[in-house]
Amino acid sequence: MKYEFDSEFDGCVRQTFQEVGIPPDQPIPRFARGDVGGRREGASFAKAVLALDAEVTNVTRTAYMAKADDGYEVPVLAYQVKQDRDHATLEPAVLYLHGGGMMFGSAELFEPITKSDVAATGVAHFSVNYRVAPEAPHPTPVEDCYAALLWLHSQGKALGIDNSRIAVAGLSAGGGLAAAVCLLARDRGLIDNPPIAKQVLLEPMLDDRNIEPGDEALAPFATWTWDDNWTGWNALLENRAGLGDISAYAAPARARNLEELPPTYIDVGTLDIFAKEDEDYALRLKNAGVEVEWHLYQGVPHGFELRGRQSVIVKQAYKNRRAAVQSLLLRSERAKLS
DSSP states (O other): OOOOOOHHHHHHHHHHHHHTTOOTTOOOOOOOTTOHHHHHHHTHHHHHHHTTSOOOOSEEEEEEEEEOTTSOEEEEEEEEEOOOOOSSSOEEEEEEEOOSTTTSOOTTTTHHHHHHHHHHHOOEEEEEOOOOTTTSOTTHHHHHHHHHHHHHHHHHHHHTEEEEEEEEEEETHHHHHHHHHHHHHHHTTOSSSSSOSEEEEESOOOOTTOOSOOOTTTGGGOSSOHHHHHHHHHHHTTSOTTOTTOOTTTOGGGOSOOTTOOOEEEEEETTSTTHHHHHHHHHHHHHTTOOEEEEEETTOOTTHHHHTTTSHHHHHHHHHHHHHHHHHHHHHHHHHHO
């Protein structure tokens, strides 16, 4: 298969690199397998790009804590549009799980995107600072996220949140965790039926078996490489990635049963090493009777929303992603009419 960047997107990538002071022809940094520290330092690129956009001033941030089973207090940052809230009308919410390959990232790092999403959709986002590997291997990250979901359910009314309209969303590793949280919620019989209104999986990291180069032609375009994936999965799974007994709550692509999961939005770029596993997961969800909205964006790699932020394809992706979240608001309108 022949791969190539979308030409307009590629031009926008060059513009972004120029704005952050990176020579446009500088090779993408590559790190050795197992180098967690180097990849954590590399996250400074995302921070620099996110700092380019104008600050969103009409969204507030409030810090909360959700207690995990081991007693750890998981930080949860709530982002909401500034307004007078009497909580007389309960509103939808998103439990948001940040990216970072299971090894790095934070709610604060992705705060500019979260604030922009809240401002654009009007839907509150609760962003979880889950613990990351290798210091906190599986099941700690997903259990932290599940604890945050339980907290949001239990405190929903006090926060002005409608428990029947909570979505779980995540980017990259966060997308994998979002999928895993939905599996956990289904299997543990969380509160309502269904417990989650929607799962929004953005370029999700789903399959620990995808750790060896599968397509040499794709390799030059990969911004998240197979070596990166090997490092992230082995950090999470304590050097057991790809083995036969990995839990679906760590790697959702391992799940045998995808029935009774919430309606799903899922997207990815064709130049992403996650493209096949994400497409397979979307098809399996559909075959299991789950409502699926699937987008495969041509000619863009992993993390395309950061690199080509001014491009037509990124703007379209944001439009589609935010519409998926705003469907939670439409559910309320339909309920009023019925």
